[in-house]
Amino acid sequence: MVELSHRPLRELVASFGSCDRYYTEMTSASGYLACSPFDRWFMDCEPVPETTVVQLFDSEIEPLAKAAARLSRERSAAGRELGGLDANFGCSAPHIERSGGGVSWMKDTGKAAALISAMKEAAPGVVVSAKLRLGYEESGAALIGFCRALADAGADYLVIHPRLKSQKFRRSGKWDYVKAVAEALPIPIVGNGDVRDYDSYASAVGRYGTAGAMIGREAVRRPWIFALIRGKEADPGFEMRIEVEETGLSMIRLIRELLPLPFHASRVRRFFFYYCDNLAFGHHLRYAIQNSAGLDDAERLFRAYFDEVPSERVKIER
Template sequence: MRHLGAGQLLLAPMEGLADYVLRDVLTRIGGYDASVSEFVRVSGSLLPTRTYMRLCPEVANGAHTPAGTPVVVQLLGSDPEWLGRNAAKLSAMAPHGIDLNFGCPAKTVNRHGGGAMLLADPELLNRILRTVRAAVPAHIPVTAKMRLGISDTSRALDCAQSLAEGGAGRLVVHARTKDEGYRPPAHWEWIARIREAVPVPVVANGEVWSVADWARCRDASGCPDVMIGRGAVADPFLVRRIRGEHDPVPGPADWQAVLPMLLAYWEAVHHRVLPIHAPGRLKVWLNLLRRTWPEAAELYARIRPINDPARIAQLLHELVAEAARRGRES
């Protein structure tokens, strides 16, 4: 990984949003030191290789996106033994690293005792890390992503210390509790407390939507490295803005550059899902893009009632062609 003045910038795992298709689109823009896959759920069995290939096909490309960004594969589960067995199998595929999910707030995950619900049991966190670390060759990093707690922050330091003592080489801390979900604000000052309490590097995560947010997050957390999630999806150029490689504030010209990305995503997502589900995937991305550009809000309103893939494809091709024409005339 490269180390620039901006520190490391990591693309967060985002279940149901940042699949390998969107990871490809975003990392082609450049600026990321690494990305983390959607979680692979481990539950009482040894998963077949095809499961990893389906969720993280980058493992067949040397654990890199097509643009060359390293990919860490994330596992989610609560059974130390099965997580260890699956991590051992995954390590044979030479991922850039293995990350363990202790932060997912989704009800479908939490009702089975996974994700952020594990923050109720620091001792179990420690056993999971110890088991996975022992099962994985030393050259493959094992990391963990956590939240500040379930309903409060009373056990945040205990959890972080248990993960570090168990063998996590790095912690990513999403600065909210499970119950807070994705509601602002993020409590970046709590990340600073965790950073001071553990002997391993800590990465700050949560509520970074702009260059100004990134700067405030680093100041409040004391962390040079930041993981960016929905903010990177809402503004695909955000990481390059942070690195000083792009205009610091989004503008209309950026939206013209996003349109071909939308078309590329639309065409590629058909290899990921059935055609009937493709419109929904596009609308999810557009819903976040409209936080950044009024033009995205207008396009979202036009596409939202359309479920015919052919009509959506025609509209996107027309918009891209129009953007290209304007570019030639300017």
């Protein structure tokens, strides 16, 4: 997730016990080929490179295939594993969609399938996936056709966020479409959208028959969500004692240590936009941090909140 799924977030999630698979922020293949100065951070797959998928976006096959080849060459030369490569067929941000990237790949099944074959060929032995939406209009047959073409082209698995191109987050996703694809295709289908707790995870896997669930915003809001789900899977009465202030301060430290200065203000604002949901008066703090001057200012505001409301330093999650 742009400005969110960077190494500091992965470090924070891992500190609670990790998840099965992580994703980088989506990264421009053309930018990477042109040696964009910030790619070092976009492509940083630590602390778990073997299970971190690099998500690439672009509008043409050639830069994406070349980026896949270069990345897999670089990683094997460095003796580092690549957790996977993902093609972004889901982003509906207007500037990405208008330029022919993201969800606009769903307009042309043949081209999208050709991209998957080209990435498989360019990065032999690397797991290749795609993340997509419902597309431009609701049609189970069209969605299954699109996904089948990707599977036939060699996609190892697919992640489906069942909202249309034009749908924002207000209405819930249509998971019946995920179920239909999971039933029709031989490859694993992962569902994504609105998984916020153990029950919605269990429903994604049980009721909708997916191979797993991708958790986006809730992993930012509650970086311990994966540990909580695992714990509840083993024992329905499982509880976690969360150091809410300390976890937020850890994120600030990680951003300071692991990301370059030009990223600090945007990343701290984005993270706390979601993380403040853990706090009873979080909307005031969220607003203040969105308008903060940078990392130090955000840290001062965050600490000051707990000086005023010390009872929120710790909470029990169940």
